[in-house]
């Protein structure tokens with residue numbers, strides 16, 4: 001079968017691999033497509049995964065073979081979406097709402113990875129991370145379940161607010177999903193991005209109350225928040241882009257006692273002066289990867305179209321074009337790329 005794998009020179013390239021064996025009590029899934037995630041880009045640009053690795057974890061496919069002793073509820077031909085990591089659900093991390101820190105979580109994965117014509121799913125995947133995609137939901141929409149789960153966790157970690165307001169920093173795929181989640185929770189949502197086409201998308205889809213260019217429209221942003229909000233600043237700043245400039249803006253625009261949610265790692269060496277947090281009781285929260293409960297909520301949200309992800313999937317490209325797909329994503333021209341597998345190169 002054809003896969004996209006990291007090459008020795010850390011470029012992404014096509015390779016042939018044997019179709020994985022059917023795992024005991026598991027399933028073999030013929031992949032329809034897989035979303036390209038920022039973490040995939042990070043893994044090969046910053047050389048965090050070994051050559052030969054097959055990336056991709058936002059995967060949708062059709063069950064083509066099932067072991068005789070598979071968990072109940074699955075049948076051949078089911079369209080499924082699945083996440084890649086399975087927490088143990090028993091360790092100290094798992095019992096204390098840190099499933100994504102569970103030592104088993106990161107040691108489990110799809111075999112070989114989502115950018116592949118077939119993947120093997122273990123019994124644990126079928127039991128805990130896979131969901132049957134209902135009729136009427138497209139594979140590209142279904143592929144948004146795992147990244148949405150990450151967003152749901154971040155929003156939940158920020159805690160509920162009465163008459164809440166949020167500033168979304170970075171209106172890419174994650175920011176535009178977060179905007180809709182906050183809207184559904186009754187927040188007044190404002191957004192900033194350097195890219196005017198993204199500001200336009202957020203406004204035209206009514207995902208936000210208003211959008212602003214963070215440099216050219218900074219005065220208008222201050223003025224609008226003062227006019228709209230009783231305390232003149234937002235309760236929460238959701239940072240899908242983390243760097244010294246966005247942190248500075250967030251600290252200026254969050255209310256006393258408010259919350260900054262960091263949804264990205266940011267440049268090494270970035271610092272925040274603790275005295276700027278302490279005296280104003282600013283909460284600094286990060287969110288990295290979802291729990292099983294978040295996945296379940298995300299599947300429900302997407303399958304019932306409680307948020308609209310279709311306009312966010314800006315590109316759908318066949319597997320042999322994955323190099324171009326990464327480039328479009330890296331350069332900011334793509335909001336979300338869905339990589340289609342297809343039969344042609346088997």
Ligand SMILES: [Zn+2]
Pocket residue numbers: 037038039057058146147
């Ligand atoms: Zn991801």
Ligand SMILES: [Zn+2]
Pocket residue numbers: 087088089090091092093094099102103104105
């Ligand atoms: Zn655990």
